[in-house]
Amino acid sequence: MEKKKLIQFRNIVKDFDGQIVLKGINLDIYENEFVTLLGPSGCGKTTLLRILGGFLxxxxxxxxxxxxxxxxxxxxxxxxxxxxxxxxxxxxMSVYQNIAFGLKIKKVSKDVIEQKVMKMLKLIGLEGYENKNVTLLSGGQQQRVAIARALVNEPKVLLLDEPLGALDLKLRKEMQYELKRIQQEVGITFIFVTHDQEEALTMSDKIVVMKDGEIQQVGSPQDIYNEPENKYVANFIGESNILSGIMLEDYKVKFDDIVFDCVDFGFKEKEPVDIVIRPEDIDIVECNEGKLQGEVLSVLFKGVHYEVIVETVPGTTVKVKMHVIRNHDVASDDGKEKISANDFYVDIEDLKDLDDKEIVARADAQAWNPQADEYISINKIEYDLKEEIGEYPVTFSTANGTSIQRKIFVVNQTYVKNEKANEAVMAFNFFKTVDEIKESVALDTDLKTWANAQGWKLSDDEQSVDISVDYSFDVDDIKEGVYEIVFSTTGREFKIHTTDYVEEGKEVGLTFFPEDIHVMEKMSF
Known part of the structure; x- marks a missing residue:
C-alpha cells in the first residue's frame, strides 16, 4: 500500500534581514514516518521546523x-x-497536571482526561509518578513528560527540536531508542531536528541532510551512509576517507594513479569525481596482498575497535629561510614621502616572466605619504637583469624622486620531487621586516606569496597542488633573525577501523572490494 503524503514543503524561502536562511526547500513527508532534519548549526533545520509549526x-x-x-x-x-x-x-504543577494541561484548555471531560493521562504515563514508563512535582524529576523523565504532554492532544505530527541536547551521553542514547519505540507505538509522524549524526542514524526512517539552507540528500539511514551523494554528506554522516579521482568510464575509477573496479556508472568519461571509502570497509593485509601499500602512522584503541592511520602516499615538503630584518623605510628630505622594499629571490627560469608588476609584488615595494597616510604610486623601476645566476640591483622611485635600492638574487632554484605522489614543490628564501609580518591579516597566505611557494603534478605541470604552511614563531613576539618555514602537500592517509592490532611503523597492504568504493559528483561551491 502506497504511503500518503502528509506534509509537503513547496519552494520554502526564508529571509532574515536580507540573509537568506532557506533557499527554496522542497520536501515530502509521509504518514507515520520518523524524519530527521540533520545538519550543523545555522543550516536552516530549526527554521524549517518553526515554519511548519507556525511560529515563523x-x-x-x-x-x-x-x-x-x-x-x-x-x-x-x-x-x-x-x-x-x-x-x-x-x-x-505535578506530572499529571502538566500532561493534562492541553486537554483542560480544550475543556475535555475529567474522566476522559484521566484515561488519556494514565495511558500516556504508561506509554512513557512513568506510572506512579503522576503526583510528583516535575522539578524533582531527572532530565530524561522531564523530557518524557514533555513528550506525553504533546502526544496526549493526539496530533498528527510531533515536532522535536533537539530534545535530547540537554541530556548526558548515556541518557541520550537510552532516549534515542525510547523515542523510536514511542513513535512506533503511537503510529504518528515524528519530525526530529538534530546535529548529531548518531541520533539520526539510530532513530530515523528518513534523514534530510541540510547545509546552508539547502537540502543535500534525502534518504534512509542506510542510503545516506552507504551511498552519500556528495563529499559534504559523506563527511557529515559517519567517518570517511574522501579522495579525489577520475571516473574513466562506467565501473572504472582512478585515484592515486591506480585504476580500480567499482560498481558506479552514469558519469561522463574522465569526469573528476569524489570518492568515499568507509574506514570499516578497508582490510589491513600483508604488503604483497594489498591494492595499496603504506606505513602505519598511528594506532588508537577505541573500545570496540582499533582506529589505524596508514599513509599510502607521503606528502612533499620543502623548507625555506625567512630572513626577518629591521624596518628600513627611506624618507624624502621634506618628510612627505616614504618608500620601502625588500630583497627577493627569483628562479633563473622565471626571468622571462618577470615584469615590473611582478618585481613590485615580489619586493613588496610601496610608497606612501606618512602625514596623510595615503599610498603613492611607484612610477619608476630600474634594473638590468641577465640570464645568469647572481645579484642584481633594482631601484624603485616615486615621481618626486624618493627612491630605494634593493637586490634581486637570481638562483637556480631546486625543487623537491615526489615520484610516488606524482608531484613537486618549490619555495624560495625571502626577506621581511618585523612590521610586515605583524601587520599581515592572512599570514599563511602571505607566507606562501612571499616565498613564491608552489606545487604541481609531475605528469602535468599545469595542474597545481595545494600547499599548507607550518612555522613555530610567535607573530606577536617576532624579532630580527632567521626562521624556518615549512611548505608541504598533504599525503594520502587512510583511516581504518579493525579489531586486529597492528604495530606502528609497519609496512602493510590495504584492500577493499569494488562495492566499497562509492563514487560521488564533485561538489560545486
Missing amino acids: DATEGSVIFDGEDISKLPPYKRELNTVFQKYALFPH
Missing part, C-alpha cells in the same frame, strides 16, 4: 498539510505539537 512565516513558498495549505494558519489551529530542547514544563 516563510518569505516565499507554501506548506501543504494533509492536502490543505496551512501557511497562514496560526500554530494552535495546526494538527501538530512541538517538544523543545528546554521542555517548558510548568514547575508549579
Whole structure:
C-alpha cells in the first residue's frame, strides 16, 4: 500500500534581514514516518521546523498539510505539537497536571482526561509518578513528560527540536531508542531536528541532510551512509576517507594513479569525481596482498575497535629561510614621502616572466605619504637583469624622486620531487621586516606569496597542488633573525577501523572490494 503524503514543503524561502536562511526547500513527508532534519548549526533545520509549526512565516513558498495549505494558519489551529530542547514544563504543577494541561484548555471531560493521562504515563514508563512535582524529576523523565504532554492532544505530527541536547551521553542514547519505540507505538509522524549524526542514524526512517539552507540528500539511514551523494554528506554522516579521482568510464575509477573496479556508472568519461571509502570497509593485509601499500602512522584503541592511520602516499615538503630584518623605510628630505622594499629571490627560469608588476609584488615595494597616510604610486623601476645566476640591483622611485635600492638574487632554484605522489614543490628564501609580518591579516597566505611557494603534478605541470604552511614563531613576539618555514602537500592517509592490532611503523597492504568504493559528483561551491 502506497504511503500518503502528509506534509509537503513547496519552494520554502526564508529571509532574515536580507540573509537568506532557506533557499527554496522542497520536501515530502509521509504518514507515520520518523524524519530527521540533520545538519550543523545555522543550516536552516530549526527554521524549517518553526515554519511548519507556525511560529515563523516563510518569505516565499507554501506548506501543504494533509492536502490543505496551512501557511497562514496560526500554530494552535495546526494538527501538530512541538517538544523543545528546554521542555517548558510548568514547575508549579505535578506530572499529571502538566500532561493534562492541553486537554483542560480544550475543556475535555475529567474522566476522559484521566484515561488519556494514565495511558500516556504508561506509554512513557512513568506510572506512579503522576503526583510528583516535575522539578524533582531527572532530565530524561522531564523530557518524557514533555513528550506525553504533546502526544496526549493526539496530533498528527510531533515536532522535536533537539530534545535530547540537554541530556548526558548515556541518557541520550537510552532516549534515542525510547523515542523510536514511542513513535512506533503511537503510529504518528515524528519530525526530529538534530546535529548529531548518531541520533539520526539510530532513530530515523528518513534523514534530510541540510547545509546552508539547502537540502543535500534525502534518504534512509542506510542510503545516506552507504551511498552519500556528495563529499559534504559523506563527511557529515559517519567517518570517511574522501579522495579525489577520475571516473574513466562506467565501473572504472582512478585515484592515486591506480585504476580500480567499482560498481558506479552514469558519469561522463574522465569526469573528476569524489570518492568515499568507509574506514570499516578497508582490510589491513600483508604488503604483497594489498591494492595499496603504506606505513602505519598511528594506532588508537577505541573500545570496540582499533582506529589505524596508514599513509599510502607521503606528502612533499620543502623548507625555506625567512630572513626577518629591521624596518628600513627611506624618507624624502621634506618628510612627505616614504618608500620601502625588500630583497627577493627569483628562479633563473622565471626571468622571462618577470615584469615590473611582478618585481613590485615580489619586493613588496610601496610608497606612501606618512602625514596623510595615503599610498603613492611607484612610477619608476630600474634594473638590468641577465640570464645568469647572481645579484642584481633594482631601484624603485616615486615621481618626486624618493627612491630605494634593493637586490634581486637570481638562483637556480631546486625543487623537491615526489615520484610516488606524482608531484613537486618549490619555495624560495625571502626577506621581511618585523612590521610586515605583524601587520599581515592572512599570514599563511602571505607566507606562501612571499616565498613564491608552489606545487604541481609531475605528469602535468599545469595542474597545481595545494600547499599548507607550518612555522613555530610567535607573530606577536617576532624579532630580527632567521626562521624556518615549512611548505608541504598533504599525503594520502587512510583511516581504518579493525579489531586486529597492528604495530606502528609497519609496512602493510590495504584492500577493499569494488562495492566499497562509492563514487560521488564533485561538489560545486
